[in-house]
Amino acid sequence: MTGLSIAGAKTASARTRAEALRVALVAFFIGAALVFVSGFAHPEAIHNAAHDTRHALSYPCH
Amino acid sequence: MLNRVLVVGLLAGLVAGLAVAVLQHFTTTPLILAAETYETAGKTAALAGPDFGGARIVLAHTGHEPVAGAEAEGWKPEDGLARTFFTGLTTVVSAIGFALVLLAGMIAAGDEIDARRALAWAAAAFLATGLAPALGLAPELPGAAAGPLVARQAWWVATAVATAASLWLFLRTEAAWAKVLAALLLVAPHAVGAPHPAGFESRVPAELAAQFAARSLAVQAALWLLTGLAVGLIWTRFARRVAA
Numbered sequence: 135m136t137g138l139s140i141a142g143a144k145t146a147s148a149r150t151r152a153e154a155l156r157v158a159l160v161a162f163f164i165g166a167a168l169v170f171v172s173g174f175a176h177p178e179a180i181h182n183a184a185h186d187t188r189h190a191l192s193y194p195c196h
Numbered sequence: 197m198l199n200r201v202l203v204v205g206l207l208a209g210l211v212a213g214l215a216v217a218v219l220q221h222f223t224t225t226p227l228i229l230a231a232e233t234y235e236t237a238g239k240t241a242a243l244a245g246p247d248f249g250g251a252r253i254v255l256a257h258t259g260h261e262p263v264a265g266a267e268a269e270g271w272k273p274e275d276g277l278a279r280t281f282f283t284g285l286t287t288v289v290s291a292i293g294f295a296l297v298l299l300a301g302m303i304a305a306g307d308e309i310d311a312r313r314a315l316a317w318a319a320a321a322f323l324a325t326g327l328a329p330a331l332g333l334a335p336e337l338p339g340a341a342a343g344p345l346v347a348r349q350a351w352w353v354a355t356a357v358a359t360a361a362s363l364w365l366f367l368r369t370e371a372a373w374a375k376v377l378a379a380l381l382l383v384a385p386h387a388v389g390a391p392h393p394a395g396f397e398s399r400v401p402a403e404l405a406a407q408f409a410a411r412s413l414a415v416q417a418a419l420w421l422l423t424g425l426a427v428g429l430i431w432t433r434f435a436r437r438v439a440a
Contacts, residue, residue, distance in 0.1 A: 151306075153197060154197070154303050154304070154306070155303075155304060157197050157198045157201055157300075157303060158299075158300040158301070158303040158304035159300070159304075160198060161198070161201045161202070161205065161296045161297075161299050161300040161303070162296070162297055162300035162301075162304075164202070164205075164293075164296050165205065165292070165293045165294070165295070165296025165297035165298075165299075165300060166293065166297060167293070168289050168290065168292055168293030168296070169290055169293035169294065169297070170293075171289065172286045172287075172289040172290040172293065173290060174349055174353075176345075178270040178271070179270055179271045179272075182270065182271065182272030182273065183272070183273055183282040183285070183286060184282070184283075184286040185272070185283075186220070186224070186225055186228050186279065186283040186286075187220070187283050187286035187287045187290065188286075189224065189228055189335070189336070189337065189338065189408075189412065190220045190223075190224035190225070190228070190283075190287075190411075190412055190415050190416075191287075191290060191412065191415060191416045191419065192326065192329070192330055192333075192335035192409075192412045192413060192416055193349075193352070194333055194336075194342070194345060194348035194349050194352050195336070195345075196338075196342065196345060
């Protein structure tokens with residue numbers, strides 16, 4: 135393998151890694167937002183709809 | 197890649213959430229309904245409220261400020277099918293959230309995603325968001341006295357994050373300082389202490405509350421583990437299809 139192609143492979147792997155981290159970040163924020171809405175959001179209608187699940191999953195409720 | 201993560205998260209959350217919604221229907225929901233009968237019966241007396249040395253008791257369901265007479269409440273699902281539907285829906289939404297957070301963690305860590313590894317991540321996640329917060333804030337039934345909600349939520353989130361970081365440092369790093377930091381992170385939330393009420397208020401029998409605490413932790417564990425298993429199985433199936 136030439137030096138050039140090794141450098142190329144390294145750049146590609148760094149790019150893949152950066153892409154993976156970007157995906158992980160987006161997935162984390164969407165996931166955390168869903169957990170927040172179902173488990174923590176205060177608006178009364180959301181609280182009432184989610185009530186039994188909040189208790190069942192031991193989130194602080196009320 | 198993002199599409200694949202979102203689709204796997206959605207499917208895994210749907211499968212695990214629906215299964216756990218059934219489990220809830222037979223384990224935790226009957227206890228919540230039973231507790232509500234005690235709560236309703238005791239509401240009038242509770243509104244008059246004993247005074248614990250001037251400390252304010254926030255009684256679950258009576259709202260932040262006690263209102264004499266009828267409770268001013270907004271929309272809520274009717275008991276029966278509607279209530280069961282919304283409970284199931286919320287569990288599915290939570291499960292999709294769990295699945296995406298799990299995938300995010302595994303991808304960020306550079307782990308290969310399969311059923312065995314995803315299950316291990318899910319078990320660790322349960323320690324962070326289930327067992328550790330429960331040590332300070334025991335799962336509560338409706339009617340239980342509790343400290344101010346925002347303070348409890350903040351403590352819960354801080355404990356979950358600190359415990360997750362601690363587990364990461366214990367399991368994935370080698371340096372001695374990291375192990376020391378991990379121990380500190382594990383203990384710190386409990387040294388600070390969760391916000392607690394100044395007195396006890398619940399009219400619900402202790403036996404019922406004890407059953408509920410155990411079942412509620414089991415339900416959260418089941419939700420994490422099933423979500424992890426589903427994430428691993430569905431992800432590998434996708435990988436095979438892409439390879440084929």
